Amino acid sequence: MSVHVQNSRMTTAKLRQMKANGEKIAMLTGYDFTLASLVDEAGIDMILVGDSASNVVCGNQYTLPITVDEMIFLTKGVVRAAQHSLVVCDMPFGSYQVSEEEAVRNAIKILKESGCDAVKLEGGEEILPAIRHMIQSGVPVMGHLGLTPQSVNQFGGYGLRAKEEAEAEKLLHDAKLLDEAGCFSIVLEKIPAALAEKVTKAVSCPVIGIGAGNDCDGQVLVLHDMLGLNQGFKPKFLRHFAHLAEEVKSAVSSYINAVKDQSFPSAEESY
Numbered sequence: 001m002s003v004h005v006q007n008s009r010m011t012t013a014k015l016r017q018m019k020a021n022g023e024k025i026a027m028l029t030g031y032d033f034t035l036a037s038l039v040d041e042a043g044i045d046m047i048l049v050g051d052s053a054s055n056v057v058c059g060n061q062y063t064l065p066i067t068v069d070e071m072i073f074l075t076k077g078v079v080r081a082a083q084h085s086l087v088v089c090d091m092p093f094g095s096y097q098v099s100e101e102e103a104v105r106n107a108i109k110i111l112k113e114s115g116c117d118a119v120k121l122e123g124g125e126e127i128l129p130a131i132r133h134m135i136q137s138g139v140p141v142m143g144h145l146g147l148t149p150q151s152v153n154q155f156g157g158y159g160l161r162a163k164e165e166a167e168a169e170k171l172l173h174d175a176k177l178l179d180e181a182g183c184f185s186i187v188l189e190k191i192p193a194a195l196a197e198k199v200t201k202a203v204s205c206p207v208i209g210i211g212a213g214n215d216c217d218g219q220v221l222v223l224h225d226m227l228g229l230n231q232g233f234k235p236k237f238l239r240h241f242a243h244l245a246e247e248v249k250s251a252v253s254s255y256i257n258a259v260k261d262q263s264f265p266s267a268e269e270s271y
């Protein structure tokens, strides 16, 4: 029996081809079936089930508390929604730092149980053995350098990274190592645009930026941020492509008024 695989689906090979052709890659986060369906239908190339779910879905201050099982639960809904886009699931804090074996076991668990296409993890040379082992085991890996929110307690905040020469050199070195290890893509978060351009030219895999300027191979934003749902969060790199917080509050207050004044439900809306 043969299983039909839709050839319109995004693949890591197509992403590499896009880099080679100079075609920009658009990525957004997604955390649930309904919104991910809209994002996929709109034609996004990749959906990242980011551990930012810890913030925007669960209301935590940091990404650190979210677990592997919680990431799998969210990713399953996104995978069901994604007809075209490639789905990447973030490996949460603690799931890949303890040992190579545990990292590979968790990566395989995420792939098997959620049905996603790839995993993403934060860090460079220090997690290279785990990344190599995952890739050798058949798990496609996306790297993440620059501002790595799982290390917020080490950095002491979410400021711009790699401003100084030494950190910039280490980041470029790490990006080359991730590329050579076989990462299919690398996210660069909140670093100077000139450094992001240098990295993008230095590696063969597609580089996806967030707060990393316009010369990366593609861009990623947190869906709730770019839709203007996340009130009060407006770093310089973020553009609001909609203002849904106002829309949602206005719809809800119209509903409340209609319930209170008994104009809802009407005779037409009743059985």
Ligand code: KIV
Pocket (backbone or CB within 6 Å): 029, 048, 049, 050, 051, 052, 053, 090, 187, 189, 210, 220, 221, 222
């Ligand atoms: O968790 C996340 O949403 C991310 C993106 C900001 C790249 O890692």
